[in-house]
Amino acid sequence: MIGNVLKSKLFGITIPLIAIGFGFLAGAVIMLLSGHNPITGYVALFQGVFGEIYYFGETLQRMTPLIFSGLAVAFALRTGLLNIGVEGQLIVGWFASVFVGIVVEAPMIIHLPLAMAAGAIAGALWGFVPGLLKAKFEVHEVIVTIMMNYIALHIVNHFIRNNLLASGQRTDFINSSASLSSEYLAALTDFSRLHWGFLIAIISCVIMWFILWKTTKGFELRAVGFNKNASSYAGMNVNFNIILSMSVSGAFAGVGGAMLGLGTYQYANILPAFTSYGFDGIAVALLGGSTSIGIFLAAFLFGGLKEGANNMQAAAGVAPELVEIIIALIIFFVASSYLVRWIYTKLQFKKEGK
Amino acid sequence: MKKRVMMLMSSVLAAGTLLAACGEENNESTPINDGGNNANEAADNSADENTGNNEAAGEGEAFTAQMVTDIGGVDDRSFNESAWAGLTLFGEDYPNAEVGYVQSSDASDYAPNLNRIAREGTDISFAIGFLMEDDIKTVAAQNEDQNFAIVDTVVTDDNGDLIPNIANITFAEHEGSFLVGAVAAMQSETDHIGFIGGVEGELIKKFESGFKAGAKFVNPDIEIATQYAQNFNDASKGQQIGNAMYGNGADIIFHAAGATGNGLITDAIERAQDGENVWVIGVDQDQALTQGDWDDGNVILTSMVKRVDEAVYQVAESTMNGEYPGGEVLEFTLEDAGVGIAESRENVSEEALTAVEEYTDMIINGEIVVPKTDEEYEEFEGSL
The missing domain is CATH 3.40.50.2300 (Response regulator)
Known part of the structure; x- marks a missing residue:
């Protein structure tokens, strides 16, 4: 029995690792086909992450919002909901936190938590609506969340353009009392934009693990995810849990947006298109198997790939789009793990049959 | 099960080594952002007229000019593409100069990309487009001995003064x-x-x-x-x-x-x-x-x-000649062929x-x- 559990755990780790291996392998083939040396390319990629402390700091900065969007997707997924709206929740969270960061004047100890809470609430609201529609009217959350993404993008752009425009395409900078940026961390990483949000992201990973696995509510949420009808039969309020799950998921995404607004950029700008942090969050959650540790590692991988891609083109002349292809392929292979698993169990079954 | 995984892993490894071997042979391929010039070529050319330009690069070290694109990418049929055309031409005219570009796939790439090329000791780093205004300001402050230039905007510090290591390229x-x-x-x-x-x-x-x-x-x-x-x-x-x-x-x-x-x-x-x-x-x-x-x-x-290519070319050229226009606002006018009417004019x-x-x-x-x-x-x- 224990052996089986161990086995299935091991299998859970193996699949993503194989997927990553195949992703890189396919990337190497593409580099070869386009006339580049894969070794030079990957060495440049690696150096672009670990080569200088600055790059490493930027990588950590880059993975911070990815952790949050990954957590957001995973949290909903645990309740059996597919939250495609992380993108929109992140955008409203970004805007709300920056808005509070600019408008409110308060000492840091109040201002910073307030700005982050604003991001969380805005995101939660954006998750609440699809949750409510799903619970009350059985409207599919995928459709509603996709639509909510567009609403978020255009509403935020509207307010920035008409009410908060400071220069060019952006708002004013936030007051320093709401800023997550850290001179200490920046000095440590040679002026990178690494900020305290990274620590908050780590704490959030623990929080998500705690909520889902150590509280009764978390048990209910997961139960609903496993089987709605059984949960309902057991006396759980399924509808309430759906709304709650979407709201918490949205709150995670909103805080992710606050990381961008209060940490990396210190402002919000008119977005010409989606930031793609939300969509990458789906990939992060999928690769991370919806576990806190998995999400952290997957966010590091994707953050590193994206950061290293810049060095790859500078040092090896490989187009940065290659990294996008690698990421897509990793996801493809993770998704096909269901197929692998199916084949594997079939084989296993046959063996036992003999 | 373990065996199976091991098999898979080792086959992945084997394939990796195989591909790596192929890679070595392919070493000759030229990276796209080399501008087609390298030291050897310059050495081969030493006998012909191009040598005159080499002195301008100074101390025998290659002059380097690089640009960071905005999210449009280098083939955006607009600003970035035009700027890169200018740098490419510069690289062709001065074979001893190395030119290159770094694409930004996202607004958060601007600062690290600018930082990256500055850290490489690039002699002049171009930021293409006013979207990089804030980032170039930060990066220029962190790399005070590096030369930067930005297209289409004028960057000033908090007091409204021009920044000595940013050249501001504007158009009439x-x-x-x-x-x-x-x-x-x-x-x-x-x-x-x-x-x-x-x-x-x-x-x-x-x-x-x-x-x-x-x-x-x-x-x-x-x-x-x-x-x-x-x-x-x-x-x-x-x-x-x-x-x-x-x-x-x-x-x-x-x-x-x-x-x-x-x-x-x-x-x-x-x-x-x-x-x-x-x-x-x-x-x-x-x-x-x-x-x-x-x-x-x-x-x-x-x-x-707007001839961004002309502007980038000229700024790169003057920087190479030791006349870096840092802290200046350059306006490219009709006279400099910086603005004008397009080649397509058959209906006029x-x-x-x-x-x-x-x-x-x-x-x-x-x-x-x-x-x-x-x-x-x-x-x-x-x-x-």
Whole structure:
């Protein structure tokens, strides 16, 4: 029995690792086909992450919002909901936190938590609506969340353009009392934009693990995810849990947006298109198997790939789009793990049959 | 199960080594951003005339010029592409200079990309587009001994002073707009033309004032409709405004509205297909090459081009010659061929083209001072 559990755990780790291996392998083939040396390319990629402390700091900065969007997707997924709206929740969270960061004047100890809470609430609201529609009217959350993404993008752009425009395409900078940026961390990483949000992201990973696995509510949420009808039969309020799950998921995404607004950029700008942090969050959650540790590692991988891609083109002349292809392929292979698993169990079954 | 995994892993490894081996042979491939020049080539060339330029690079070390694109990428058929064309040409003209670019796939890439090329000791780093304004300010402060340049904006510090290691490349858009304004006034059959702006502001005012001045200079009685979409990215708004302007009798419309202008072009094509005689004047690059095609021709009369390539080339060249224009605002004008009328002009009449040449000379000589703002335009109109 224990052996089986161990086995299935091991299998859970193996699949993503194989997927990553195949992703890189396919990337190497593409580099070869386009006339580049894969070794030079990957060495440049690696150096672009670990080569200088600055790059490493930027990588950590880059993975911070990815952790949050990954957590957001995973949290909903645990309740059996597919939250495609992380993108929109992140955008409203970004805007709300920056808005509070600019408008409110308060000492840091109040201002910073307030700005982050604003991001969380805005995101939660954006998750609440699809949750409510799903619970009350059985409207599919995928459709509603996709639509909510567009609403978020255009509403935020509207307010920035008409009410908060400071220069060019952006708002004013936030007051320093709401800023997550850290001179200490920046000095440590040679002026990178690494900020305290990274620590908050780590704490959030623990929080998500705690909520889902150590509280009764978390048990209910997961139960609903496993089987709605059984949960309902057991006396759980399924509808309430759906709304709650979407709201918490949205709150995670909103805080992710606050990381961008209060940490990396210190402002919000008119977005010409989606930031793609939300969509990458789906990939992060999928690769991370919806576990806190998995999400952290997957966010590091994707953050590193994206950061290293810049060095790859500078040092090896490989187009940065290659990294996008690698990421897509990793996801493809993770998704096909269901197929692998199916084949594997079939084989296993046959063996036992003999 | 473990065996199976091991097998899989080892096959992955094996394949990796195999591919790696192939990779070695492929080593000769030239990276795209090498500009086609390297030290060997320069050495081979040492006998010919190119050697004269080598001294300019100084201390035998190669001069390096690199650029960071904005999210449009290096093949955006606009600013970035044009800037890269300028750098490429620079690399060809001075084989000892190394040129390169780094693409940004996301706004958060700007700062690390600028930092990256600065850290490599690049002699001049270009930031293409005003979107990088904040990032270049930070990066320039962190790398005080590095030279930077930014296109299309003027970067100042908190006190409003120019920053000594940033060269600000701007364009005399009003002068180029004057020429297309004159063309529009000469070609218009209804004596009614239009201007569509993106977001109202100092920059787009230069286009508007220049265009109106050029048109009035040719024909003081011409009617000019002006409207701002308050957006650079709203094609449907552009189409709506264009539709209204054409509907009111304008037959040539100039736009300085980025992607909003694409809607105008769509509307013009629809009207052209219905047999109406309407035209669009493009902006920034030669838009006839990229847009405006329909079954029976092209609705782009000509375009007001900003020669980002020229500007980047010239700044790289002067930096190489030890005359880095840091802390200066450079304005590329008609005289420097920094702005002008596009190569695609087959629909423009001979008469108008002659006039364009004449006005170009007059602007360069200072006989015509093209207005940049509303006030200057009113003064100009009064003086006609």
